[in-house]
Amino acid sequence: MLASWGERMTDVLELLDAKMSFRVGRGFFHGTTLTAVDEVSMSLKRGETLALIGESGSGKTTLGRLTLRLLEPTGGKIIFDGKDITHVSEGKLSWFRKAAQTIFQDPYSSLNPAMSVQNILEEPLEIHHLNERKVNEETIFNALKNCGLTPQENFLPKHPHLLSGGQRQRVAIARAIILRPKYIVADEPVSMIDASGRVEILDLLRSLQVSYGISFLYITHDIATARYSSDRIAVMYLGRIVEVAPAEELIRNPLHPYTVALIGAVPEPDPSNLQRERPSIPGEAPIPIELPPVCRFNLRCPKFMKGTCDKEDPALEEIAPNHFVACHLYS
Amino acid sequence: MSMASRLLEVTDLNVEYSSRAGPVKALESVSLAVGRAETIGIVGESGSGKSSLGLSIMKLLPPNIHAFSGVVRLEGSDLTRLSENEFRRTVRWKKISMVFQGAMNSMNPVIRVGTQIAEPLFFDSSLSRHDAERVAKRNLRAVGLSDEVFRRYPHELSGGMKQRAVIAMALVTNPKLVLLDEPTSALDVSVQAQIMNLLKKLRTEMGLSILFISHDLALASELSEKIAVMYAGQIVEFGTNSDVLTHPLHPYTQLLLASAPRLTGGLSPGFIPGIPPDLVKPPAGCRFHPRCPYVFERCKNEDPLELVPDPGHSVRCWLHGEKE
Ligand SMILES: Nc1ncnc2c1ncn2[C@@H]1O[C@H](COP(=O)(O)OP(=O)(O)OP(=O)(O)O)[C@@H](O)[C@H]1O
Ligand SMILES: Nc1ncnc2c1ncn2[C@@H]1O[C@H](COP(=O)(O)OP(=O)(O)OP(=O)(O)O)[C@@H](O)[C@H]1O
Ligand code: SF4
Ligand SMILES: [Mg+2]
Ligand SMILES: [Mg+2]
16 A cells, blocks of 8 residues: 555654553542543644644643653554654653644743743753854744744843733744744644734744644644644544544534534624524533443433444544544444 | 613723833723613723723722722612722622622632522521522522532532532622623633523523623624623724624724634634734824724824714724714
8 A cells, every 4th residue: 555655654743542541539539540542543744733622621732742742651652753752761852852842822821931032942942952152043033033023133132021922922932943843732822812813823833834844733622723724623522532534624514423513512703693592512521530431422412322322432434535533323 | 772771871981000000091981881681792802991891890990990980870870979888788799790700710619619609698687598508509500500519619510510600609699780701711612602501591581681791702792682892991892793793893893803713704814913002001093093904194193982873883983984
């Protein structure tokens, strides 16, 4: 299968049955296991943005941290640029620390308030022993320019508290790209930024993706921004990816009942909504502790089929080209 | 709206906070009326003055007030003239209550949820403790929580349950008006949808008037018959839900609508250029003029008057002014 081999060659990241369990609970419950990410397989192509959407607690951040090897998985494999990094020790990950970066949700707490923008951008260069002054100055200037922070000399001496939320997030992005990474995890990068400034930041990420061929994992609650800024969307529910498809396809033709419900719940600026109830899924997702091997959505699912959904765990299968879903309705 | 149907009337409200950089003009000649059983959405970006408006009505502004003027009438009587004591005895939590921004995360962690909900009733000497608890449980059920939640502590509730609990808390005294400040912004869309449906139901059942504060125009439009759009401490547009959504008049409202990524329609929303204004030194003339794509000379010098191009639909923008 030459074609699929060729495709694999262009993957920057691959997860194979990646699993992350935490020991939780005190006293009597000591030794309980919470599985935040449960045997997830996925891949990310070079220069691709994959959005990871799902409710709070579904495991998005944990999955993101696994791909950055900020957590060591309790099962499965993580392949980055063709190299198995699943259990590689920190001391041998320096090349990876340079190639994989992150942008956090909160531009207020993710930047050290005691440092100037210049110090913030110098730090990663110093950590990676890039000490050539002239080169570094140019690198920093370019990063600021690429992130729309011009004129640069106005921003270099400033401390984060003198910047607006959007400008701080731009500094965080400049810091993330300064080492020319191949892969960036952006965990809710615009959820604390005003609606009017969100698109600007998303456009910036998109332009970096295109001009440097950076691959992004874009983690968000907000499906509309996922549609706007990503190539594919993966939907997570209780530690599993339940559906993945190209962005527009997923939104126009959602297959998993959970995806259908998520999309239906998004408010739209339509005056007639005043007279309507919003479609909503009953209840809330449970905590992923000792889940039985059945469909994780079965207790809340409007399409629940007795004898199937409460008996078997559906696998993620390709139903249409590039459209994968884990649901008994389609198997 | 006839005088009789007006429940709350805010007239020419001005609020300034003191800060190291100078007075912050948080609200500038804000006027607004809320009818009985009516919901008004207050929409605007961070810092536009939404919470300051809510806190002014509740008389709970922070202590660093530099200047305050204006009139707030409830059923015709001026609340700004009441002493703190009278206001607490007769209005706050009795006729008007509020769900504060971030309230679900600031519940008292060591007091049981039920006790917190019943608390406003304990001040009412005509109710026994037992009766207060009974009323609190009835309210829990009304917001879709079981009686058993009464004995739990806040950390034992999910985000959605906590938000239901703080709504129950605001409604327990059967107020006429409730101010909801970003009541769902920390929640997932699916839980948000449940809370919005709950609010729709409660509003009808209790004949409530609501001031629904949100940065999300689409969300506010789900519940609000009328919408006030705020920018830099001013109401820049006011109209019915469908006026504002389908014929927005102010360039800021137009851009706000166009800049939010949506699930339907084209893929390329715009954005509002520039940054929000500094309220210590707000721009002269129209507050929005430095970011406005249609700015012309008059906008830079003269503060736009409130103009009413269509009945019931007002705007502060010179594009809708008469030609000089
Ligand atoms: N270090 C940890 N120890 C124990 N449990 C954890 C740990 N980290 C995460 N969890 C649990 O794993 C589950 C997934 O959490 P995660 O933060 O990955 O979700 P998320 O999808 O990012 O949620 P959010 O949208 O709220 O950020 C949750 O139940 C969480 O409580
Ligand atoms: N106690 C205070 N002291 C000084 N300035 C304040 C104080 N509270 C609010 N402000 C300022 O007043 C303006 C209006 O704030 P307000 O909290 O009313 O806005 P908001 O629309 O509710 O914003 P958000 O969406 O962020 O909640 C902002 O510029 C804010 O920084
Ligand atoms: S008054 Fe002028 S600057 Fe202000 S919104 Fe209207 S056109 Fe734009
Ligand atoms: Mg997270
Ligand atoms: Mg506020």
